[in-house]
Structures are given as structure tokens and as C-alpha cells.
Amino acid sequence: xxxxxxxxxxxxxxxxxxxxxxxxxxxxxxxxxxxxxxxxxxxxxxxxxxxxxxxxxxxxxxxxxxxxxxxxxxxxxxxxxxxxxxxxxxxxxxxxxxxxxxxxxxxxxxxxxxxxxxxxxxxxxxxxxxxxxxxxxxxxxxxxxxxxxxxxxxxxxxxxxxxxxxxxxxxxxxxxxxxxxxxxxxxxxxxxxxxxxxxxxxxxxxxxxxxxxxxxxxxxxxxxxxxxxxxxxxxxxxxxxxxxxxxxxxxxxxxxxxxxxxxxxxxxxxxxxxxxxxxxxxxxxxxxxxxxxxxxxxxxxxxxxxxxx
Numbered sequence: 001x002x003x004x005x006x007x008x009x010x011x012x013x014x015x016x017x018x019x020x021x022x023x024x025x026x027x028x029x030x031x032x033x034x035x036x037x038x039x040x041x042x043x044x045x046x047x048x049x050x051x052x053x054x055x056x057x058x059x060x061x062x063x064x065x066x067x068x069x070x071x072x073x074x075x076x077x078x079x080x081x082x083x084x085x086x087x088x089x090x091x092x093x094x095x096x097x098x099x100x101x102x103x104x105x106x107x108x109x110x111x112x113x114x115x116x117x118x119x120x121x122x123x124x125x126x127x128x129x130x131x132x133x134x135x136x137x138x139x140x141x142x143x144x145x146x147x148x149x150x151x152x153x154x155x156x157x158x159x160x161x162x163x164x165x166x167x168x169x170x171x172x173x174x175x176x177x178x179x180x181x182x183x184x185x186x187x188x189x190x191x192x193x194x195x196x197x198x199x200x201x202x203x204x205x206x207x208x209x210x211x212x213x214x215x216x217x218x219x220x221x222x223x224x225x226x227x228x229x230x231x232x233x234x235x236x237x238x239x240x241x242x243x244x245x246x247x248x249x250x251x252x253x254x255x256x257x258x259x260x261x262x263x264x265x266x267x268x269x270x271x272x273x274x275x276x277x278x279x280x281x282x283x284x285x286x287x288x289x290x291x292x293x294x295x296x297x298x299x300x301x302x303x304x305x306x307x308x309x
Contacts, residue, residue: 001024001025001076001077001176002025002027002074002077003019003024003025003026003077003176004027004028004029004030004077004078004079005026005028005030005031005080006029006030006078006080006083007031007081007083007084008031008032008035008040008081008082008083009081009082010039010040011081011082011164011168011169012040012081012082012168013044013045014165014168015079015081015102015172016029017169018170018173019079019172019173020052022173022176026054027054027055027075028055028056029045029048029049029054029055029056029057030057030059030067031045031057031058032058032059033060037229038082039228042058057070064087064091067087068090068094071094074094074095074096075095075096076095076096076097077096077179078099078100079102079176080099080101081101081102081168083101086138087099087134088136092134092136098133100131100132100133100134100144100175101134101141102129102131102171102172103115103130103132104128104129105128105130106128106130107130107140107143107146107189108189108195109128109195109196110128110197111138111196112139112200112201113199113201113202114200114201116157116160116164116224117224117225118199118202118224119151120151120220120223120224121217121224122220123216124151125150125152126150126151127151128147128148129146129149129164129167130145130146131143131145131146131174132144132186133186140189141189142189143187143189144178144184144186145171145178145184147167149163149167153220155223157223157226157227157228157229158226207221207224207225207232207233208232208233208234209221209234211234211261211273211308212260213275213276214277215249215275215277215278215279216249218232218247218275218280222244222246226245227245231243231244231245231286232244233288234261234309235308236300236307236309237306240289241287242286242287242288242308243286243287244282244284245283245284245285246282246283246284247280247281247284248283249280250267250272250280251279252279256279259274261274261275261308261309262274262304262307263303266301267281269298271285271301
């Protein structure tokens with residue numbers, strides 16, 4: 001089987017390594033500029049291609065005609081992970097079996113971008129990983145296989161990424177074997193609009209904490225924004241940025257009068273912060289100070305007149 005890889009991330013690179021280890025042939029790799037949290041860049045794909053005698057192409061625009069020129073011959077199958085552009089039918093038809101995309105969402109729910117992050121924010125009970133054929137639209141092609149991870153109020157985005165690290169190459173292998181043996185039947189996605197959730201990209205600025213929200217929503221934002229992303233953040237009244245990487249609910253058995261964001265007290269050297277319906281305990285905090293002036297967090301957290309804004 002003549003296979004092409006299209007996309008980015010270490011998931012795609014690890015998938016390529018697994019494919020080769022299982023005896024299949026990759027003939028083409030097309031990648032583009034990586035994001036910082038992908039744990040893999042263009043040069044690693046280039047080196048992998050060179051090592052395994054694979055045609056390599058760096059593609060950083062959405063010129064479909066140029067992409068057609070790169071695909072000068074037909075391939076059996078393309079595997080796509082985090083390909084940044086929608087492919088038109090001319091591109092898809094360059095592959096005899098089609099283009100299989102591996103999407104971090106439970107299609108047709110959670111189409112689009114940052115689906116695991118949105119799933120945490122929305123309080124979902126599971127996150128899906130879907131292998132589906134690409135068509136002319138975003139994440140709407142027929143579904144081949146799905147895997148699921150149960151998530152809860154303790155799940156951080158890194159936990160989901162660790163799961164995807166293992167599952168992505170395995171699912172790709174299952175798809176290749178299933179297509180070879182004609183054991184996978186693609187099933188069309190629901191077209192009922194009530195079944196579809198479209199997720200739009202998130203920016204680092206979207207992770208600013210609003211202390212007037214509920215403790216559950218604040219903690220969900222912290223878990224969805226944590227490593228490998230830039231973290232949920234807030235500010236001291238003097239403008240110093242504070243990133244909160246980990247936090248938990250802190251139960252107070254008596255009523256309090258406090259402004260959301262208020263420093264309440266310290267427990268085991270960890271700061272307790274008021275929010276609209278209770279309090280949270282900060283387990284992992286980082287001070288971001290562009291002036292490089294030394295800021296003593298231990299001193300700051302002990303001053304109960306301080307607030308986050």
C-alpha cells in the first residue's frame with residue numbers, strides 16, 4: 001500500500017514510525033509550520049523522511065493547485081493528523097482509498113479546533129478520538145473507527161494528550177489493517193444540526209480567569225489551559241501576571257463575605273482564593289514578571305488584603 005502522511009504533531013511522526021515498523025511503505029510526507037506545543041517540528045519530519053527514503057514537502061499555504069502538483073501521482077491512502085487546511089475533492093481523489101483524518105473529538109459533536117480543551121470546559125464525561133474519511137467540509141466525512149477516554153473534574157488537558165500519544169498511532173494501524181482486509185465499513189455522520197457542535201480556536205488570552213464565575217468553571221478553565229498550553233492566568237492588583245497551573249476546590253464550612261479573587265487564607269502553605277460560590281486552593285502557581293524583578297510569592301500569598309483581578 002502506497003501511503004502518504006499529511007499534517008503536523010508528534011502524533012503524526014509516531015504514526016509514521018509505527019507504520020514503517022509494521023512493514024508498510026510511506027512514500028510521501030507533507031507537513032507545515034508547527035505550533036510550540038506539538039513536541040515536534042518540521043525538521044524532525046524532514047529527518048525522518050531522509051532516514052526512510054520518503055519524499056518530503058514543506059507546505060505553508062492553502063494553494064490547492066500547488067498541492068496538486070506535489071501529488072503528481074496517485075497514492076493508495078493518506079493519513080492526516082492536524083492538517084491545517086480543508087482539502088478539495090481534486091486533492092482527495094488523488095488517493096485511491098481516500099484521506100483518513102484522525103480527529104480529537106467525538107464526531108459529529110466537537111468538530112473543529114481545540115476540541116479536548118472545549119470538552120473539559122464544557123464538563124463532558126468523555127473525549128473522543130475519531131478516524132474518518134475527509135470530504136470537502138470540516139470534519140464531516142464518514143466515520144471509520146472511534147476510541148474514547150472517560151474524563152472527569154480531575155482530568156487535565158495533559159492527561160488527554162498523554163492518552164492521545166498512545167492511541168493515535170494505534171488507531172492509525174487499526175485503520176490501515178481494516179482497510180486492507182475490507183473489515184471497516186465507513187458510516188456517514190449525522191446531518192441533524194442538534195447532533196453537531198462546532199468548536200472554534202482558542203487563544204492564550206481566552207484563559208484569563210474571571211473570579212466572578214463559579215469554582216467549577218474556573219477549575220475547568222485551569223485544567224483545560226494547563227500544560228502543554230500557556231496556562232490559565234490572572235493578575236495581582238499591581239499588574240503582575242500569575243499563571244495557575246493546578247488548583248482544587250477548597251470547602252469552607254461557614255459563610256464568608258469576600259470579593260471574588262480575594263486572598264482568604266493559607267492552608268499547608270497553599271493559597272485559598274474566593275470565587276463567586278466558594279473557594280479554590282492553588283496547588284501550582286507561577287509568577288510572570290517581565291521586569292525580572294524578584295517577587296516573593298510566599299510573602300505575597302500571606303497578605304490577605306491582596307486580590308487577583
